[in-house]
Amino acid sequence: MTKILIVEDHALVREAMTQSLSRLEPGVECLEADSANAALGIIEGDGSLDLAVIDLVLPDMSGFSLLAVLARRFPDVPALVVSAIDDDASVRRAMKAGASGFVSKSSSGEILLQAVREVLAGGMPMPARAGRAAPMPRQGTLGERFGLTAAQARVLELLACGKTNREIGEQLGLSEGTVKVHMTAIFRALGVSNRAQALVLLARQGERL
Incomplete structure (x- = not known):
């Protein structure tokens, strides 16, 4: 059973994300934290987390700092950032801090699910950018x-x-x-x-x- 921690300080957003992620697979379990410290407490007490979904704006610590802490203390827990701050510089900073993927909050629930599946499979989903050329397929590799x-x-x-x-x-x-x-x-x-x-x-x- 997949277990996902949602780190988001807005209750309505957490509820919406939980509803979307419930469609990932039967029996998926979503835990919720409204701050970085609450998230760290949950991760320390639960060794079976498969993924952390993190907002960049939290009340006690920036999401960037939380990513760095997770990468250092819990490297086996991948982190997917879901944030309204989705400019290129912020995306690059989040990935460098330790994120395994990035989804803009303007995206649909289906895109969130797709990104979660990709991260759980070891991928690295990134937000699309208008005018950014798509990578050429790696045929025969x-x-x-x-x-x-x-x-x-x-x-x-x-x-x-x-x-x-x-x-x-x-x-x-x-x-x-x-x-x-x-x-x-x-x-x-x-x-x-x-x-x-x-x-x-x-x-x-x-x-x-």
Whole structure:
């Protein structure tokens, strides 16, 4: 059963998000926190959280600061930002602080669900921007063969180059916790259990990523 923590100080917004997320799958459980400190208390007391959904504007701590704390103390809990502050600079700052994805509050409930599914699968959903060119599909790549997301494929490319998690995070602007989440999804997709096995598989493939 998927368990999601919603960190949002407006009760009506929390209720609306809970209703939307209830359609994710049967039995999904949504916990609610109206502040960063409340969220940290819940995470400390519950070791089975699958995802934290975080607003950037909170009464006791900025969402950016909360993301940094989560990345440092709870790197295995991915964080999806849902915020009305969705300019490019804020999105980049949130991702660098440790977010695994970003959804604008102007988006529909279906887009939120899609983003949650992508993060849980190890992806990195980002808000669409008018005029921003869509990435070209990676035809014939190893990432495509194993069903990796674009974010996972980028991490895989750097993994194949021998980069450490820290180096991958620095190059992609991600926290080490987010890189670890991507690594777990990559290992699962490749059918391996660690970095060494993944490198052996990549060497045997003899293909471009």
